[in-house]
Amino acid sequence: MTLAARADAATRHARDDGRVPTPDSAALRAHTAIRAAILDGTHRPGEMLSENELAQALGMSRTPVRSALTRLQDEGWITIYPKRGALVRALSDREIAELADARLILEAMGVQRASAEVRRALADRLEPQLDAQRRALLARDLDGFVTLTIAFHRSFVEAAGNAVLAEIADRLTDRQRLLLSAHRETLFERVEETVAEHRSLIERLRADDPAGFAAALRGHLMDTHGPELGPV
Amino acid sequence: MTLAARADAATRHARDDGRVPTPDSAALRAHTAIRAAILDGTHRPGEMLSENELAQALGMSRTPVRSALTRLQDEGWITIYPKRGALVRALSDREIAELADARLILEAMGVQRASAEVRRALADRLEPQLDAQRRALLARDLDGFVTLTIAFHRSFVEAAGNAVLAEIADRLTDRQRLLLSAHRETLFERVEETVAEHRSLIERLRADDPAGFAAALRGHLMDTHGPELGPV
């Protein structure tokens, strides 16, 4: 039986290195390219994506483009209307608020679940990153700052030690990149405030005060993403 | 510009009915069929799925099967190894525990976020369902009970009024169907206990006791899914 043998081999391989070795397939390139184009504003919400145009622009056939589009739909970036096309989704105010709220829940819960030791270790690990964040902001290096702040916030979820939760948080964060890009000016204007808010989060960790952490986090998210969050 | 017009039309349409009109495409049929086959044990973890065989069995070409497989991978059912094949994933003990824990967090948080009124209304709405659950279990109607219990637990997440969270919970629940099927015998043996645990959850809602709800829910999940949950 050939299939069984192959299954064994694949299972073994999966055990060896837990990740797919990245084949750099055309479908993946299409996925990252289109996603990047949405993120940097090349394709704006409400725009209709044509498989043909994308395929031509990317120098490949429609097949991998289609594959990428379905994935992008599953990830919430676009909506595919059968036989009509793919529409770049706009995040409604409500959805923005819900995203931020969901992240708030996951991060606060991550910290709450962690032990006092983990919390303190986390604080020690995060504090040195604050300077890098400030530098990125001052240099108006948006991509750099986004990377840093995403890792920063991800740490809180990771503290719970639950990979499933971390994966969920990643998906949410991904959609939120859009927001960070949109609020770039606000970010650059509020350098010290942002860093100070991050610092106060760390302080709540040190003080072993999960409730205070959650409250501070709520304030931080509202300050960053604006008052449109509203009472969720 | 034609694309703009089409985008407008699609946007209008999307506003009309918030959901895609279900085109019953071959890709969707493949998705549901393969997913069902994994759920009912036809394709077991460790098995290698061949696009050719699936396409032949489903009476369609490889194209929609491929599309279905990529979606199934994104949903966590299989792992695709490039140029080698698709392996039905096995849920490790750790992953099982993490899934249950993540659901616990989302449900408990949903209840905690809800107002006292919503909690009471929820209790009133859920209590009449308990009888149906018992009947399904006594009739050994696993599918019926699974549908009921999933709706039951989903209600707690919904209580927070956050659609993003609800969607996340749905994805988790989907993977957990596998567990419920695996534990069918335990379920059928613990009919009264299961219903009683559900009833005590409702009581905690009525008592306006979110903390007690979370504790009861934790106990319930451990009882249902077994002690392998461990201390997450």
Next chain:
DNA sequence: AGGATACAACTTGTATCCAAGCAGAGGATG
């Protein structure tokens, strides 16, 4: 016999081709 190597049979990934469907333009008709 043991090990490296070449081959063969399978797999998936991509390109191309054909069919089906929707949206809009434009004219015929009341």
Next chain:
DNA sequence: CATCCTCTGCTTGGATACAAGTTGTATCCT
């Protein structure tokens, strides 16, 4: 002038053909 209808041009959905990769096996050499 309003309304309906057809028809055209576009789109996506699916099927097929082909290219590229991987694995297991047989073979050859040491």
